[in-house]
Structure formats: C-alpha cells, structure tokens
Amino acid sequence: MEFSAELAGIASILLNPISLLWILFGTFVGLVFGALPGLSATMGVALVIPFTFTLEPVIAISMLIGVYIGGIAGGAVSAILINIPGTPSSVVTTIDGYPMARKGQAPRALGWAAFASGWGSIVSWLLLITIAPLLAKICTGFGSPEYAALAFFGLSIIAAVSGDSISKGVIAGLVGVSLSFCGIDPIWGNTRFTFGSVNLMGGISTVAALIGLYSIPSILSSCLDKDNRKIDSKDLTIKNIVPPFRDQWKRKVNIIRSSLIGTFIGIIPATGGNIAAFLAYDQAKRFSKEPETFGKGNPDGIIASEASNNGVCGGALIPMLTLGIPGDSVTAVLLGGLMIHGISPGPQLFSENPDFIAGIFTSVFVATIFMVLIQVFGIKIFTKTLNVPVNYLSGILVVLSLVGSFAIRQNFFDVMLTLGFGLIGFFMSKGGFPAAPVVLGLVLGSMFEGEFRRAVKLGGGSPMIFLQRPVALIIILLAIAIIISSAVKSRRGRKKEA
Amino acid sequence: MGDRKTSTAKWYENIVYIICLVFFSIELHEALATKPRAVNGMQSMTFPKVIFGIIIVMCAVKLLMNIIWMIRSGEYGFELLDRRILISLVMIIVYAALWQIIGFGLSSVIFVTIESKLLRNNAPWLHCALVGLGTTVVLYFVFGFLFNVDFPEPILEMIM
Numbered sequence: 001m002e003f004s005a006e007l008a009g010i011a012s013i014l015l016n017p018i019s020l021l022w023i024l025f026g027t028f029v030g031l032v033f034g035a036l037p038g039l040s041a042t043m044g045v046a047l048v049i050p051f052t053f054t055l056e057p058v059i060a061i062s063m064l065i066g067v068y069i070g071g072i073a074g075g076a077v078s079a080i081l082i083n084i085p086g087t088p089s090s091v092v093t094t095i096d097g098y099p100m101a102r103k104g105q106a107p108r109a110l111g112w113a114a115f116a117s118g119w120g121s122i123v124s125w126l127l128l129i130t131i132a133p134l135l136a137k138i139c140t141g142f143g144s145p146e147y148a149a150l151a152f153f154g155l156s157i158i159a160a161v162s163g164d165s166i167s168k169g170v171i172a173g174l175v176g177v178s179l180s181f182c183g184i185d186p187i188w189g190n191t192r193f194t195f196g197s198v199n200l201m202g203g204i205s206t207v208a209a210l211i212g213l214y215s216i217p218s219i220l221s222s223c224l225d226k227d228n229r230k231i232d233s234k235d236l237t238i239k240n241i242v243p244p245f246r247d248q249w250k251r252k253v254n255i256i257r258s259s260l261i262g263t264f265i266g267i268i269p270a271t272g273g274n275i276a277a278f279l280a281y282d283q284a285k286r287f288s289k290e291p292e293t294f295g296k297g298n299p300d301g302i303i304a305s306e307a308s309n310n311g312v313c314g315g316a317l318i319p320m321l322t323l324g325i326p327g328d329s330v331t332a333v334l335l336g337g338l339m340i341h342g343i344s345p346g347p348q349l350f351s352e353n354p355d356f357i358a359g360i361f362t363s364v365f366v367a368t369i370f371m372v373l374i375q376v377f378g379i380k381i382f383t384k385t386l387n388v389p390v391n392y393l394s395g396i397l398v399v400l401s402l403v404g405s406f407a408i409r410q411n412f413f414d415v416m417l418t419l420g421f422g423l424i425g426f427f428m429s430k431g432g433f434p435a436a437p438v439v440l441g442l443v444l445g446s447m448f449e450g451e452f453r454r455a456v457k458l459g460g461g462s463p464m465i466f467l468q469r470p471v472a473l474i475i476i477l478l479a480i481a482i483i484i485s486s487a488v489k490s491r492r493g494r495k496k497e498a
Numbered sequence: 499m500g501d502r503k504t505s506t507a508k509w510y511e512n513i514v515y516i517i518c519l520v521f522f523s524i525e526l527h528e529a530l531a532t533k534p535r536a537v538n539g540m541q542s543m544t545f546p547k548v549i550f551g552i553i554i555v556m557c558a559v560k561l562l563m564n565i566i567w568m569i570r571s572g573e574y575g576f577e578l579l580d581r582r583i584l585i586s587l588v589m590i591i592v593y594a595a596l597w598q599i600i601g602f603g604l605s606s607v608i609f610v611t612i613e614s615k616l617l618r619n620n621a622p623w624l625h626c627a628l629v630g631l632g633t634t635v636v637l638y639f640v641f642g643f644l645f646n647v648d649f650p651e652p653i654l655e656m657i658m
Contacts, residue, residue: 036640167560168511174553175518178525181546188542192532193525216590223583223617391617392629395610398590402597403637407647415594422590424517431510449545 009358012058013366019059023363026066027370031378033067034074035086036404040207041071045333049340057341058356062363064337068330069121069313069367072273073375076113076306077382081106082397083218088206089273089309091439092281094214096294096301103297107379111241112299113306114375115248116255120307121368123259124266124314129361132318142268144454145466149475150268151448154275156479157282158437159486166490168433176441177448179204186450187457199413208405208414209442212421213428213435215401219394220426241379243299254284254300255307262308266315273309274443278436280308282482291489314364321345321357505573508564515561518553526550585616602649606634 013019026048033044044067052060075090080097093113100109142150155173162169182193183203194200248255258280265276284304285294294301316331324335324345338345343356350357388396405418425435455472459465466472529543529550568574589609596605610630614621641647 167556171518171553171556171560174549174556178522178546178549178553181549185542190542192542192546193528220583220586223580223586389618389621391614391621392610392626394586394617395613395630396633398593398613399606399610399633399637402594403602403641403647406649407641407645410648412598412650415597419591419594423587424514426587427510427513427517430507431512431514432507433511433514453545 005355006358009058009355010362012355012359013062013362016059019062019363020366022055022059022063023066023367024370024374026063027070027367028374030067030070030072031074031077031371031374032070034071034090035077035382036400040087040330041068041074042330042333044068044071045330045337049333049337052337052341057343058359058363060341061334061337061343061360062367064334065313065317065360065363066367066370068334069310069364070371070374071330072310072313073114073117073121073306073371075309076117076302077110077375080109080113080302081382082215082393084215084397084401085210087273088210088439088443089277089312090305091210091214091274091436092277092305092309093302095281095305095436096296096298097305099295099297100299100302105297107241108243109297109299109302110375110379110382111243112302114372114379115243116258116303116306117310117375118368118372119248119255120259120262120310121313121364121371123256123307124263124311125361125364125368127260127263128314128318128364132322142471143469144451144458145469145472146475147268148448148451148455149466149469149472149479151444151451153475153479153482154278154444155440155448156482156486157278158440159483159490162434162437165432166486168431169437172428172433172435173437173441176438176443177445178441179209179438180442180445181449183446186446187453197413199411203446204442205405205408205414205417206439206442207408208417209421210439211401211405212418213425213438215397216419216422217426217429217435219397219401221429222390223394238376241376247299251300251303253287254303257283257287258304258307259311262311263315265308266312267318273312274439276308276312277305278440280304286482286485310368317360317364321349321360504577505568505571505575506577508568508573509576512561512564515557515564518557519561522550522553522557526554582617586613589613589616597650599652601651601653603634603638603651604653606637607631610634 013023029048030041030044034041045064048064048067052063055063072087072089075085075087076093076097078084078086079090079093080101083094083098085091085094097109097113100106155177158169158173159166162172180203182200183191184201185192191201261280261283262273262276265279266273281294281301281304284300285291288294288298288300290298317334320331320335320338322345335345343349343353402415402418405414406412408414428435428438455465456463459468466476526547529547532543589612593605593609596609599605607627607630610633611623611626614626614629615623638649642649
C-alpha cells in the first residue's frame, strides 16, 4: 500500500507536464535570482510563494525547491563572469572561476559549475532519500559546544583562502570577526559597537559587505582593462561547455567529498552554503597534487565550491522534512511555504503522506536536471556579458551593485556601507589582502562567539566542557590540525621560494 | 617574501594597517569603557577586547616591519593611481550621494553615461546615453516593478 502511494507520488511529478513546467519555471527563476547580486535564493523562494497558493501542495513545494536549487547554483554565473558572487555561498567560486574566465575559459568554468552543482545536488539527494532520518537525529543533537567547535573549524579555513600571505589572511579574518560583533550581544541582548546608529543594531549586512568587497575593487581595477577576450559563438559548443566525462571521472573524489561536506553542513541547522563551500575548498586544495594552482583558475576550486553549496540543498531538506527544523535561511522560508499549504513536517509526514514525500524527493532530482540543462543551454546568453565593452560594463556593474545592496532592506545606509567596504576592499586588494577571510569572519564570527559563550556558560564558566563533548573535541582537534598543517605548508613554501 | 613586494603595494598595505589601527583602537576604547555585564560566564566585551587587541598588535607589528623594510631597502616610491580610476572612485561616491538629491533614476542615467565616456574617450555620447537609459529602465523594471523596491526619487516625490 505504502509502495503504491510512493509510486503515485513519483508519477505525480514525472508524468505530469504541469508539475514539470512549474518546476522548470521555479528553477529558472531561482537561477535568475542567484545570478543577480543582491537577490538571493531566500528572497526568490519568499517572493514565489504567493504564486503557489492555487497549486496542489506537492507541485507548489516542488516549484519552491526548484527556486532553491536554481538560486544556489545561479550564484556561480556572476561569480565566474564578473567576479561578483551572486549569493554568499558562491564567494569561493570567484577564487578560481574568475581567473578561468579571464583566461578565456568562461564557458568551461560555467560548465564545471553547472555539473558540479548538479553532482552536489544528486549526492545530497541520494542521502536525502536513504539515510535522512538517521542523519537528522545525529546532527540535531548538536549543542552549543558542537556549534562553537564547528564555527572554529570554519574559521580555521582562513589559512586556505588567504592566498600568498597567511598573516594578511589572518588579519582580514579577524577584521571580519570584529565586524560581526556589531549589533546585539548574542547572550545579553544589549547593543554593542553601534555608535548610536539604529541601522547598525541588526549588525553589518553580509550582502553589503560582500558586494562592497568584491564588486567595487574589481570594477575599479577593470577600469584600465582592455575589452574582455570576445567569446566566439562558435566556441560555445556543447563540447566546449560540458566537461568531458573522463575529466569528471578523474575528479570524482573531489566531487563526492565536496558534495558530502555540503550535505553534512546542510543537515546542521543554522549553517549554510558559504561555510560548506569554504570547508570543501580547503579540503580540495589540501588533497590536490597541485595546490599552488588553486586561486589561478583550477577547475577543482569551482567543483569544490559548487558541489558543496548545492549539496547543502538536499542536506538542509533532511532536518526540515524529518523534524521540522530548517537547515538554513532558505529552508526556513520553505518551511513557511509548507505550513501555508497545511503540511506539518516531522516524522509523521513520512508515515502519513508517503506520496507527498516521494513527490518532493522526485522534484529535487528533476529540479537538479533542469538546473544543469538551463545552465548548459543558457551559457550562450550568460557569456554575452563578457562581450559588452568594459567602459559600458563598469558603469552598469556599479549601478547593479548599489541597487543590489539597497534592495535587501531598502535602506540607503546599506549603500553607504557597500561604498565603505568597497573603498577598504580596494586598498586591501592593492595591498595584497584577500577578501574571502573577511566574509568568512563576518559570517562565522557571531556564531562562534555566541555559541562559545553559551557553551562556557553551560559548563559553569569553564571551557573544559569542550573536553567532555567528544564530537566537539574531535572537531576542535581537526581544526587545530588544519591550522598547524597550513602554517607548516606556508613555511615550507616560503623556504622553497627563498 | 617582502622583498618581492613593490613599494607601492607596501604603501597600500600600510594604509590598511593604519585604518585598522585607528578603527579598532576606537572599538577597543569603546569595549574598555563599557560596564561589564556578566554574572556567570563571559562578559559581553571580553571576546571583542581579545580580538581587537590581537588585530591592533598584529597591525602595529606588520606596519613597523614594513617601515623598517622601506628604510633598509630605500624603496619609498609610490605609483599614483591612474586618473580614470581616481575619477571613477569619486564619481561612484558622488553618484551614491545623488540618489538622495536628484533621485535614483536621473543619477543612474547621468552616472552610466559619463562613466562610459570617461573610460573610453572615443565612445559616442549617444551610445553612452542609451546604455545609461537602458540600464536604468531595466533595473527599474526588475527591481522596482517586479520586486517592489522603492527607490529614492525626491524630485519625483516633490512633483507628485
């Protein structure tokens, strides 16, 4: 009986052209939202919810999942083509994606991003349909010590994204952490470092920082550039875009590892694609035979970032569907979408509505296929941006960047914040400071501080609590091992150069 | 490692260190001046104080090392930024300020037109103006019409 219900659920998606069209529409909208700086997958899902009111619940949620998967993958398009991450989770994609585009390999970089995103989604989908309830139980048992340890682990990645100078990366990372203190104290609720400004009470907007640090310096530096190498439409053949299966097979370990990292991070509530991407990038670089090519246009960097951030999608759906706990901000909005359609997520959903669950699982797979296809066939349109003369593109990008930062809260303060970050980011790029650690620090800083302080409080004022929690202890030891190995590698590198 | 850096890059590095030193010294002063709030566990300002302290020390040490390197190597040269970058930078700031004075629409058209002409002198004015107008119309449609973003338009508000 249950099996036939599941089959009916699968058929309701696969054999229903209307469902397929809505998923296609959702995925397309998601890709557009992801690709435009300032618009996010969360915003996309939230804005599309009203369109679903008249739809059947399974089709409605399937379409929203399409927006989610497309939104996360779409961030890579602007990250690769114009060095402006469309979403926070595609920050890491800029590190190797943009250098590839500068070398005239934009179609291949976009192809890698599309396929890595697709593989990431597929791996997390496989985990979603097989071990969802078990994984959810393990990860939702995390407390403050484990979260603090995880944030510390994330911060230890700063060394991997620091480029040539670890000390500059550490300073940039600490600046990011310091900026995260701004706003409301996570424990006491009093305001800190707001200098009396109401606009700073909610903290520093990550989007404003992201756009400022990445777009303004990049636009200013490109002022003197000659036009980008024109991409001939003859070069945009499927053969040039789609990475050969042989190459994909060669990179299978990176693809699977990054997808698994993404899925695992996605399962843990209140994390997100950016943390997953940083972690996966670090691991890809660490295990690579040519780590020195990372940051200079190595496809493995794009694969790590995109496979992991899309792996988060399936991972985040696990606690949302099994326990009703959102794994990230997008699934929090998706949860709202479920509620609107009268569906209460939880273990009972699996036993009482197997057809609905089967339909949702199928839609994740279908949306992933659509996402890859739209990207592969849309690359011809996306790469047209590179053919726009630099003098026109610079002005357009400035307007788009400032509009992107303004659109989130419709607050002019965010525009000023973007300009401030842009100016500092420009000096930083000229002085050889990496921007990624600032973003990493800003994203993880408040999480680390809040959870660390909560854990210490839980331990009666003593940090010894971390020694009593095996999972937290293992994560901390791993982070320390990463820091030591990064320092040793950097030292060896300097000795070699000398 | 430092030998390979040009003195210009060192100057920019120093600018970042000085900005950090000034900014985080103010932040540290604020943290030190705030009354402690904790009964059990860490105080509200303990963590920030530690991080600000580390940044200040690191920036001071790196700044000092750069100055010593400059004195020892005798490299003080500073390559000025290209005129177009400087003008673009000033224009971006003026453009943002104009949002509140003449509004988003008009300022965007003017900014894109002048920026396009500035970066390529031989670009026809008409092309530049059309790109400026087109960009503004598209962004107005996407963000203003589809996503209900309310752009500042003081002149329009005054007329209406």
